[in-house]
Amino acid sequence: MSLETGLDGKKRILTGDRPTGRLHLGHWVGSIAARVKLQHEYETVIIVADLHMLTTKRSRDDIRQILFNARGLVLDYLSSGIDPEKSAIYLQSAVPETHELHTYLQNLVTVNRLLRLPSIKQMAQDANIAEESLPFGLLGYPVLQAADILLARAHLVPVGRDNLAHVEITRELARQFNSNYGPVFPEPEPLLSDIAALVGTDNRGKMSKSAGNAIFLSDDEQTVAAKVQGMFTDPKRIHADTPGTVEGNPLFIYHRIFNANRTEVEDLEKRYTAGKVGDREVKEKLAGALNNFLGPFRRRMAFYQSKPGIVDEIIWNGTLKMQRIAAETMREVREKMGLDHVWKSLH
Ligand code: ATP
């Protein structure tokens, strides 16, 4: 295989999520929409990163949840339009070469380099971990991520700005490895998506599953309508005839992204600014628009749910594919490092 292209001659992408819950509209805006498009151009490998989950969630209960969460996550991918024929979806912990490569890479990066990353502090803070209790594994989060990317010998990694530094570390590790031992890894390019995070229904920061301000891709019509009904809007607007503000108003942020009827959105914006429409109508139309948007998701979800066992089969097939890729990468890694020679000399 050349360093320039993957097995089928296309460049390879690695992307994925930790199996910590279901996907919401924020995930769709931030990453899923791009993946669905990119899978047609690139050979896509999607990682269900359960080992990464262990850096912050590792109780017996958390671990018991992995399979349930992985199935939900993959069902959300499939209902978003991820095509298992184009995108291999694999379970990270079922590819043990990940640990091996992680171990080799750990010696090619300094503790100081990792301690300087703002993302590590942020993750520790989000998980309520004090600085002096920082686990070794959490410090190594980006190195484990580099192991995933390099194991797949991905050429491209779609990331948000907060994760850009991790791809930079991966590139440094690839260069370092290649120059120490010989060329094995392509230097992966980040594919930066600079989309602002989608605000939550409470207008208090980004939509996130733990903040209780999320509309999930798997929510049914009534749930979506109820969540939209409870949405926060322009706080200065008390009556329907008070001129309202459209900019920064979550109702209109959502309308602009998810309502395919542009004329309706423009009309609502005009009337809202002029104090000629009530929140109620704006919300009813938004609930309708979101349910239209989610229609195809629900149809695909129903299709996959009507075939028992298919989600597990998709994960299993993706995992088998990644196991083949990993075996080939590690064969070359050991050979270039001369480790295979050490073993073989034993007999
Ligand atoms: P939690 O509440 O457990 O932190 P979450 O809903 O914030 O969960 P994460 O698992 O933290 O989801 O998010 C994974 C990735 O999804 C993020 O790195 C980011 O790229 C993207 N993402 C999450 N929420 C949003 C959002 N509201 N807008 C855009 N992208 C998002």
Ligand code: MG
């Ligand atoms: Mg989060």
